[in-house]
Amino acid sequence: MEGEKPSLQVVYQAVQALYHDPDPACKERASMWLGELQRSVYAWEISDQLLQLKQDVESCYFAAQTMKMKIQTSFFELPADTHTSLRDSLLNHIQNLKDLSPVIVTQLALAISDLALLMVSWKGCTYTLIQKYSDDISSLPFLLEILTVLPEEVHSRSLRIGANRRTEIIDELSSHSSSVVSLLMNCVEKAGSDEKMLIKIFRCLGSWFNLGTLDRNFMAKNNLLTILFRVLQQDETPTNLHETAADCVCCALYAVENVDAHTDLAEHLFQGVLSLEMAYHMAVAREDLDKVLNYCRIFTELCETFLDQIVTSPGQGLGNLDSLRLLLVCAGHSQYEVVEISFNFWYRLGEHLYKTNDQMLHNVFRPYIQRLLHALARHCQLDPDHEGVPEETDDFGEFRMRVSDLVKDLIFLVGSMECFSQLYATLKEGNPPWEVTEAVLFIMAAIAKSVDTDNNPTLTEVLEGVVQLPETVHLAVRYTSIELVGEMSEVVDKNPQYLDLVLNYLMKGLREKNLASAAAKAIHNICFVCRDHMAQHFQGLLEIARSLDTFMLSPESAVELLKGTAMVLARLPLEKIADCLSDLCAVQVVALKKLLSQEPHNGISADPTVFLDRLAVIFRHTNPLVENGQTHPCQKVIQDIWPVLSETLNKHQADNRIVERCCRCLRFAVRCVGRGSASLLQPLVTQMVDVYRAHQHSCFLYLGSILVDEYGMEEGCQQGLLDMLQALCMPTFHLLELQNGLRNHPDTVDDLFRLATRFIQRSPLILLRSQVMFHILQCAIAATALDHRDANCSVMKFLRDLIHTGGSNDHEEDFETRKELIGQVMNQHGQQLVSQLVHSSCFCLPSYTLPDIAEVIWEMMVFDRPMFCRWLENALKGLPTEITGGAVTVTHKQLTDFHKQVTSAEECKTVCWALRDFTRLFR
Numbered sequence: 001m002e003g004e005k006p007s008l009q010v011v012y013q014a015v016q017a018l019y020h021d022p023d024p025a026c027k028e029r030a031s032m033w034l035g036e037l038q039r040s041v042y043a044w045e046i047s048d049q050l051l052q053l054k055q056d057v058e059s060c061y062f063a064a065q066t067m068k069m070k071i072q073t074s075f076f077e078l079p080a081d082t083h084t085s086l087r088d089s090l091l092n093h094i095q096n097l098k099d100l101s102p103v104i105v106t107q108l109a110l111a112i113s114d115l116a117l118l119m120v121s122w123k124g125c126t127y128t129l130i131q132k133y134s135d136d137i138s139s140l141p142f143l144l145e146i147l148t149v150l151p152e153e154v155h156s157r158s159l160r161i162g163a164n165r166r167t168e169i170i171d172e173l174s175s176h177s178s179s180v181v182s183l184l185m186n187c188v189e190k191a192g193s194d195e196k197m198l199i200k201i202f203r204c205l206g207s208w209f210n211l212g213t214l215d216r217n218f219m220a221k222n223n224l225l226t227i228l229f230r231v232l233q234q235d236e237t238p239t240n241l242h243e244t245a246a247d248c249v250c251c252a253l254y255a256v257e258n259v260d261a262h263t264d265l266a267e268h269l270f271q272g273v274l275s276l277e278m279a280y281h282m283a284v285a286r287e288d289l290d291k292v293l294n295y296c297r298i299f300t301e302l303c304e305t306f307l308d309q310i311v312t313s314p315g316q317g318l319g320n321l322d323s324l325r326l327l328l329v330c331a332g333h334s335q336y337e338v339v340e341i342s343f344n345f346w347y348r349l350g351e352h353l354y355k356t357n358d359q360m361l362h363n364v365f366r367p368y369i370q371r372l373l374h375a376l377a378r379h380c381q382l383d384p385d386h387e388g389v390p391e392e393t394d395d396f397g398e399f400r401m402r403v404s405d406l407v408k409d410l411i412f413l414v415g416s417m418e419c420f421s422q423l424y425a426t427l428k429e430g431n432p433p434w435e436v437t438e439a440v441l442f443i444m445a446a447i448a449k450s451v452d453t454d455n456n457p458t459l460t461e462v463l464e465g466v467v468q469l470p471e472t473v474h475l476a477v478r479y480t481s482i483e484l485v486g487e488m489s490e491v492v493d494k495n496p497q498y499l500d501l502v503l504n505y506l507m508k509g510l511r512e513k514n515l516a517s518a519a520a521k522a523i524h525n526i527c528f529v530c531r532d533h534m535a536q537h538f539q540g541l542l543e544i545a546r547s548l549d550t551f552m553l554s555p556e557s558a559v560e561l562l563k564g565t566a567m568v569l570a571r572l573p574l575e576k577i578a579d580c581l582s583d584l585c586a587v588q589v590v591a592l593k594k595l596l597s598q599e600p601h602n603g604i605s606a607d608p609t610v611f612l613d614r615l616a617v618i619f620r621h622t623n624p625l626v627e628n629g630q631t632h633p634c635q636k637v638i639q640d641i642w643p644v645l646s647e648t649l650n651k652h653q654a655d656n657r658i659v660e661r662c663c664r665c666l667r668f669a670v671r672c673v674g675r676g677s678a679s680l681l682q683p684l685v686t687q688m689v690d691v692y693r694a695h696q697h698s699c700f701l702y703l704g705s706i707l708v709d710e711y712g713m714e715e716g717c718q719q720g721l722l723d724m725l726q727a728l729c730m731p732t733f734h735l736l737e738l739q740n741g742l743r744n745h746p747d748t749v750d751d752l753f754r755l756a757t758r759f760i761q762r763s764p765l766i767l768l769r770s771q772v773m774f775h776i777l778q779c780a781i782a783a784t785a786l787d788h789r790d791a792n793c794s795v796m797k798f799l800r801d802l803i804h805t806g807g808s809n810d811h812e813e814d815f816e817t818r819k820e821l822i823g824q825v826m827n828q829h830g831q832q833l834v835s836q837l838v839h840s841s842c843f844c845l846p847s848y849t850l851p852d853i854a855e856v857i858w859e860m861m862v863f864d865r866p867m868f869c870r871w872l873e874n875a876l877k878g879l880p881t882e883i884t885g886g887a888v889t890v891t892h893k894q895l896t897d898f899h900k901q902v903t904s905a906e907e908c909k910t911v912c913w914a915l916r917d918f919t920r921l922f923r
Contacts, residue, residue, distance in 0.1 A: 005042040008049055012059055019058045038066050041077050044086075051093045057101045064093075064107035071114045072158045076884040083119050083885065090115065091132075098142045109145040113153045117161055117169055120886035126150070126176040130183055140187060144200040147180060151211035160843075163920040164894075165887035174213040180204070181214065181222060188227055199244045202228065206244075206251035216256065220264035225252070229272040232298075233279045239290050246294035249273070250301040257305050259318060266306075270318055273302045277326060284333065292330075292338055299326040300342045307345070311352045314364050324368050331375040336399050339379060343406055346372065350410045362413055369413045373443070376403050377423075381439040382476055389479040389514045390438070404446040416450040421458050428465075434474040441466075441480045448487040459491045463498055467505040479518050482509045486522030489529035496533045502526065503537065510544070513552035520557040527564030534568045538580065541565040546587050548614075555610055559617045566621035577624055577633035585641060588614045592644050596651060608648055612661040615641070619668035632676040638669045642680055645669075646687060653691045663699035667706050674710055681711060685720065689727040696735050701728060701751035705758040712762025719766070725755065726772045733775060746788035753780065753794040760801045765814060768821040777802075777825065781833050784853075785840040792845065796852035799833070803859040826864060834860070834871040835878060841915060842879065842922040850919065854912035857902065861911075869903045879922075890921045 014037075017030035037043055043066050050063035067090065070077075078086065094108040116125040129146060133139040153159065154169055161169075184201050191197035205224060208214050219225065231237050231245045252269055256262040276295055283291035302323050303310065309319035331339040353362060380400050382390060391397045411419060423440050426432065432440070444462070453459060466481045485502060492502055503526070509519030527534050527541070534541070544551075545565055548558050562584075569580055588611040595606045619638070626632050645666060652658040666684065670677045685707065692700045704724055711717040732752055736742055742749055756776050759767040767773055783795045806822025809815060834857075841853055861868045876895050883889055901914035 005046070006037065008046065008053070011037065011046055011050065012055065015059045015062050018062075034062065038069055039074075041074075043070055043074075044078070048089055048093075051097065054097060054100070057104065060097060060100060060104050061107065064097075064104045064111065068107050068111040068114065071111050071118065075118055078884075080884075080886070083115070083121065087112070087115055087119065087122060094142050094146075095139060098139070105142050105145050106149070109142065109149050110153065112146055113150040114156075114159055116150065117153060117159060117165070118883070118885035118887070120165075124172065124176065126173060127179055130176075130179055134183055134186070137190060140190075141197070141200060143183075144187065144204050147183075148200070148204040148207045151207045151213065154211060160883070160923055161887060162883065162889040162922050164889060164891070165883070168887075170211065170213060173208075173211065174215075177208060177213045177215060178218060180208060181218065181224065185222070185224060188224070195238050195241050198231070199241055202231075202241075202244045202248040206248035209248070209251040209255040212255055214255070216262040216265040219252075220262075220268045225268060225272065229275060232276055232294075235279070235282050235286075239288075242291055243294055246298055249298050253298075253301045253305040259306065259309065266318060270302065270306070270320070270323075273298055274320075274322055274326070277329070280326075280329070289335060289337075292333060292335075293341065296327075296330040296333075296338050296341045299323070299330060300345050303327055303342070303345045304348070307348055307352065311349070311356065311361070314361070321368070324365075328368060328371050328375070331372055331379075336379040336396070339375060340399055340402065343402060346406060347409055350413065353413060366413055369410050373407060373410070373414065373419065376407065377439050377443050379403070380442050381435045384433065384435050386435070386476065388475055389518070390442075390476050400442065404442070407443060407446040408450065411447045411450055416447045417452060417456070417458070420444060420447055420451050420462075424458060424462055434477055438474065438477045438480050441477065441484050445480065445484040445487045448484060449490065453490050453494045456491075459488065460495055460498065463488055463491055463495075463502070467498075467501050471508070475514055478509065479515055482506065482515060482518045482522050486518075486525040489522075489525040492526060493530040493533065496530070499526075499530065499533055499537075503540070510551055516552045517554050517557035520551075520553055520561045524560040524564035527568050531568050531571050535571045538565075538568050538572060541568060542580065542583055545584055548587070555613070558610075559613055562614050563617045563621050566618045570622050570624045572624075574624060574626070574630070574633050577622070578637060581618070581622060581634055581637045582640070584618055585615060585637060588618075589641055589644055592648055596644070596647055607658070608652070609658055609661045612645075612648070612658075612665045615645075616661070616665040616668050619665065619672040622672060632673040635673045635676040638673055638677060639679060641669070642683075646683065649687065649691065654695055656695075656697050659691070659695070659697045660699045663697070663703045667703055670706055670710060675714070678711070681707065681717065682720070685724045689724060692728055693731055696731050696748065698745070698748040698751040701732070701748065701755050704728060705751070705755040708755065708758040708762055712758060718763045721759075721763070722766050722770055722772075725759065725767075726770070728755070729772050729775065733779065736779060742783050742786050742791075743788075746786065746791040749783050749786060749788070749791040750794045752776075753783075753791075753798040756780075757794070757798045757801050760798065760805055764805045764818060765821070768818070768825070773825075777829055781829065781836050784833075784836050785844040787845055789848070792849050793852055796849070796856055799856045800852075800859050803856065803863055806863050807859075822863065826860070826867070830860065830864075830867065831871045831874060834868070835875040838872070838875040838879070841919050847916060847919065847923075850915050851912050854908055854915050857915075858905070858908040858911050861903070861905070865903065869899075872899055872902060894918070894921060 011034075014030045014034050017026050018034060021027050021030065037046070047063040047066040047070070050059050051067075054060060090108060090112050094105060094112065097104050097108065116122055122128075126147065129143060133143040151173065154166060154173070184205055187197065187201050191201065205228075228245055228248055231241065232249070237245070249269070249272070252265075253273075256266045256269060259266045276298065280292065280295040280299075283295065306318045306323060309317065310321070310323065311319075313319040315321050327342045327345070330342065333339065349365070353365060380403055390400070392401070423444050427437060427440055451459060463485070466484055469478065469481055471478070482505075485506065492498055503523075506519045506523050506526070509515035510523070523541075523544075541561075542565070545562060548561065551558075553561070565584065569577060569584065572580060591611045592608055595608050595611075598606055619634075622634060624633060645662060649659065649662040652662070670680075685704075688700045688703065691697075704721075707724070708721050712721060729752075732748060735745055735748060736752075738744075756767070780795050780799055783791065784799075786792050786795070802825070803822060806819050806826075837853055837856060841850060845853070857868075860871075876899060879890060879895075881888065881890055898914055898918045902911055905911045905914070
């Protein structure tokens, strides 16, 4: 915000417009204007004045939120001598506004907490706040709010206080934690049965448990936990208080995961949780689902906390298997949401047991897993009055998918064949209702692939029985049986005598609207696994492909069918593939030609993406085995199709979505025939460059990288590909040099450096000698600070491969030339690159990018370690050693230790570990 400070009246009017103006455009303008105000230096004074005026909730909330935001993002704007007065002002505001609105109190509490973390001179903030406000009962609510959010803010990503300051704060909070617990006990005594106050107390206690600063031995003997469990045991506890108490117990359990260090507290919590079983049954009897869910969360957290004890010493001490029994009690609840809470624990238990691979241990847990699977099968049952097929996208459908995944992970404990046979027996021996049949088939489908298919009569019996189900059974049963057949494709492959029977069954499903997509997926699975046996059925698949749009298929399912067909096509004799591929593509090509001939309707052209996607999947999965010297059977087909794709691309060149699909189709066409697409190279590159000048679709850069990958080692193509790169780079650099260009166009950054990396991999010399190399490198150095996973990864891979090419393949004749050229690049840009990498690691990028950065640093060291040592030393000298507020971010010893760790590293992972530890000092 430029110019003079706005008046309070103008600010107040903007706030009123934001909250109360009925015109959305006015709200948007007010929001943008207030956002600019918040970023300006005037926001400090205006927020303070609005809080003093106490005019209404909206203006005070805006002011409190602005104060919090300014402290988090712009604390450097304030001189050090104003920090104390800011603290005193905020404390006055929270006391004066404590009764206006809880959300305002929370925002001010956050502002005070963040200030305490940044303001080194405010020593013992916890103790001083307790001393100042604990005796005034009217101040206790906001005091508890501050003490709740303070531990939460210690690890907040909004504050970059660094590891040194964070450690200092945690030590300080630990030293005053007993004062906090004593305060909470006093508050409990004063609160009596005041629900709101008890909620605040338990929230605060949970927050301190989460930070890990409470004295565990002190807590084990403290009455607070007894009161906490008493609240959870009482039938009349209000819902909100019950939820907060449950959250607090979960925080406490999480805090004692290192059981050996907190034995007394762990034992106290373990016994406390076991005492809640009766309360759970009471909640079930009263049909109080909220409380039931809370208890299940607690039981699950108990099992998560003591998982190691459960696995290493089952039935003993904290490995008492009553904890698992409680989870199975929850699994017996009628609502599937209850058992779903425990899924993560069962995954982890299965993972632990799989790694131990101890049959005796597996035998201990097998009965528990069997009970769980039985409960899951029951929970997967659809309602008896359900009509149609099972929904896969609603909450219950997603639950069933999670059940399927869990069953696959746990089935090894009970034996997939044993379980499969037992499930089948329930269908064969009884006459269960349709919903039971469907659920059993669903679980069978989940484990079918894990059953040994060799000489297994049960599997073929199941397969034969399923494909002979009458069409009169419930539609959901038919749907799930089709899915089961698809999962049993390996059985069909081992028993090809059933192939015709299976295909006839699936074709019936394909002709019915509600079953078509499931049938298409099953046919795809059969084609994938049984492709050699399916070759004789190719003409049938071709007929399906020709009449694809007569079936009621989703676009995704149609693509799946074509994918399966293409896989079978690749297994045909080479001399038949060309004609069959031409036939398979013909329907899509005719449709594209028809769309090209149509005039736009109301200025909008018909959408060709469906047909482009179908062609793309055909090209992608038609990969026959072609010997060296043989002409690729797909070559002529793709050459014939090129004019249609070219015209489609030209017609829709302004539409990014359609252009992306065109490029994707061309990418797979090029990959399909490899260098057999040479005749397309010149016209394709020419069109790409022409369209890209007008419309900077990043997919052209990606397609360019594919062309370089295929043809970059062909001497006759290298200059043409370099010309393509230079032509594409000019509009790309113009786009990325705009304000926030890198941040606004991460896809372009990603694809540009994929293209540059392919050049380095395939024809490094021609790129290193080119004029465009300098500009690409400058762009790469600037883009190292870009916080975008894919784009940053591409930039780092380019830099890594670039430097690596100076030292790799030293037996090749161009090695000395490559080494000299990379040496020139390093001499010119090395210091700038190292400084930028260090700065980006510390201040711009998330920790997941550090392994990629470490690889670039490692390659620089491998190339020239002495020079890198000097570059790193200079880069570290440029880092700030203090943050606003006086906290030390990094000491001289920490700088020298980091320099030594990196420069003496013998492997890349050592660099990565050092980088992780070092960057924490600035986060």
